[in-house]
Amino acid sequence: MGIRRKGAAMVGSMVERLPFWGQLTSDEQTLVAERSSLRSFDAGQIIGSSGNSCTGIVFIIEGDIRVSLLSEEGKEVTLFRVGCGECCVTTASCVIEQISFDTMVVTARRSSLLVVPASVCAQLARDNVYVKAFMLQVEVKRYSQVVCVLQQMLFKRLDQRVASYVLEHCRAAGTAEVAVTQDELARDINSAREAVTRALRRLAQDGLIEIRRGRIIVRDVDGLARLV
């Protein structure tokens, strides 16, 4: 079996994991299987950015990606991350006429992605109202996340934002520990690394968390939750 056929076989098994796979007609399934591709990225690679690209729907097989706003001066604001098993539809925003802003999409770590090209997404969104509704639903979920970012940035103190972040990630992972560097954390909550380090130290002094290299361990969930 040649490399090409192996690739095609792998795509074939991956496309079935797309959340909207079951809502496709068999012709649409064939189209998606034939036109989608598997792509690998190192950490920090740009998948799509400001108006210059419309990648299509990106399904995260492994790793995760970060979607952010970029100012003209290069100031960056993280809107959300998209993780394993989730779809990034923002990368197909050219297909969704209601979206008029530009984002930068970067791999947060080494990632393996299944890409359904924009032209295929456009066809599906036009012909299959369920796929269209799926794409819109994903975007509305991101809307909700972005409003939370806005609320945190405008209304919350830094220690509260750090505490929220740690609690949320523990809940999502079902553990008492978050694997994140202080750089990453600062980036994710849109603050400066030095300020985040000070906030973490204060939380550690209060016995709420323990700081290790590349991870944060929660020592007092209730205490942390009272802060938020």
Added chain:
Amino acid sequence: MGIRRKGAAMVGSMVERLPFWGQLTSDEQTLVAERSSLRSFDAGQIIGSSGNSCTGIVFIIEGDIRVSLLSEEGKEVTLFRVGCGECCVTTASCVIEQISFDTMVVTARRSSLLVVPASVCAQLARDNVYVKAFMLQVEVKRYSQVVCVLQQMLFKRLDQRVASYVLEHCRAAGTAEVAVTQDELARDINSAREAVTRALRRLAQDGLIEIRRGRIIVRDVDGLARLV
């Protein structure tokens, strides 16, 4: 003809102006016509707020409404306004499971609204994928508007935000003049009245605008556009 029948007749003619009317089955049209109601509000009245209500889809017949975030301390951030002929779906956010944030919805001026109750919206969203897609599309459009607010607040100087606001409203109205008080403008762009007054004065000194009571007249569109 009694008042009640007159009311019902008016609702009957108004429901046909709902953007999703044509996508309803005749049974659904009957349901919407029978259950919707016309309501009048003075300026500054609360239509819905923080988790305590789920009004349903609000269609603006006259006037406009403002949707904002409220901090625990009462600090308010305007997300967007919804004007004449548009639907506010945020007021039916209980129907859209992807929305998890709370907003405050207030009439910006004397308004006349057609309200399709939440229970009817829930039924339509469940049974009619086109109505569901319509609701999601409206929310994705709001998402785009909220990201623009975020970009303006984070990346732009106050004079640029004021200039953007004035230009945008002139374009939307197709005139060289915006009917807005300085209080309203400050509220809409999330700044302090005093700061907005200073910014407006500077723009007037530069010959870009002229300030009148309750309105702003654009004197140099290109100059204003260069600022943004």
